[in-house]
Amino acid sequence: MPSRKARRTKDGPELPSSLIKNLFSHYAQVPVSKDAFKVVERSVSVYFKHLSNDLKAFANHAGRKTAEPADMELLMRRQGLITEKTPLNVLIEQHMPLEYRELLLPIATSGNKVVPPKLK
Amino acid sequence: MRRTVRRKTLKDAVKRHEPHLVLRGDLDVLVFLNFLLFLHRLAEEARTIAIAGKSKIIKYEHVLSSAKIILKKSRG
Numbered sequence: 001m002p003s004r005k006a007r008r009t010k011d012g013p014e015l016p017s018s019l020i021k022n023l024f025s026h027y028a029q030v031p032v033s034k035d036a037f038k039v040v041e042r043s044v045s046v047y048f049k050h051l052s053n054d055l056k057a058f059a060n061h062a063g064r065k066t067a068e069p070a071d072m073e074l075l076m077r078r079q080g081l082i083t084e085k086t087p088l089n090v091l092i093e094q095h096m097p098l099e100y101r102e103l104l105l106p107i108a109t110s111g112n113k114v115v116p117p118k119l120k
Numbered sequence: 121m122r123r124t125v126r127r128k129t130l131k132d133a134v135k136r137h138e139p140h141l142v143l144r145g146d147l148d149v150l151v152f153l154n155f156l157l158f159l160h161r162l163a164e165e166a167r168t169i170a171i172a173g174k175s176k177i178i179k180y181e182h183v184l185s186s187a188k189i190i191l192k193k194s195r196g
Contacts, residue, residue: 014133014136015125015133015155016125016129018122019122019123019125020159022121022122022123023123023156023159024162026121027159027160027162028163028166028167029163029167030171030176031177031178032166032177032178032183033177033179033180035179035180036180036182036183038180039180039183039184039187040159040162040183040187042187043187043190043191044155044158046187046191047155047158048133048134048136048137048155049137050191050194050196051134051151051154051194052134052135052136052137052138052141053137053138054195055134055138055141055147055196056138057196059141065140065141065142066144067134067141067144067147068144068145068147069144069145069146069147069150071147072147072150072154073150074196075154076154076157078195078196079154079194079195079196080193081154081157091153092153095153095156095157095160096149096152096153096156097123097124100124100149100152100153103149104146104149104150
């Protein structure tokens with residue numbers, strides 16, 4: 001018998017709906033009606049479907065079976081998120097919580113070492 | 121407010137649609153960044169539409185029409 005968790009990940013939203021709800025109402029800054037969140041969740045689902053399709057297409061085009069961070073950067077460029085004025089690092093700095101930021105942005109540590117080395 | 125999810129959840133979100141695609145390195149974290157920016161755009165567009173319709177709260181139809189615009193912009 002499948003566990004409850006396994007069933008939920010199958011047809012529920014991709015990410016926890018409380019997270020989606022919190023983030024959306026944080027970004028919206030005005031009150032959001034209850035049924036509006038349903039549309040938000042549904043569009044997040046469509047968004048993830050398009051995203052994974054795009055990532056696969058980019059990887060296939062490069063003759064790979066693995067999607068790499070460079071593919072994501074290209075995708076964000078095509079979405080008009082990364083521009084000349086706002087490079088990826090700026091977006092990471094502005095939008096990501098600290099836990100993720102330190103994974104992505106290079107930090108100089110003692111001994112003149114930079115961790116992580118470079119975003120590939 | 122909780123703003124992070126387990127990285128496994130992020131990987132599963134992509135894996136659900138493309139089960140055979142392998143994600144390398146920190147790609148899943150970048151996916152989360154992209155997701156945040158998507159929600160940001162969606163919320164801003166919905167708010168603009170709501171205010172243009174002289175509504176003080178964001179309703180079902182505002183999100184619906186903003187989702188149409190933003191999903192189109194998020195195509196790769």
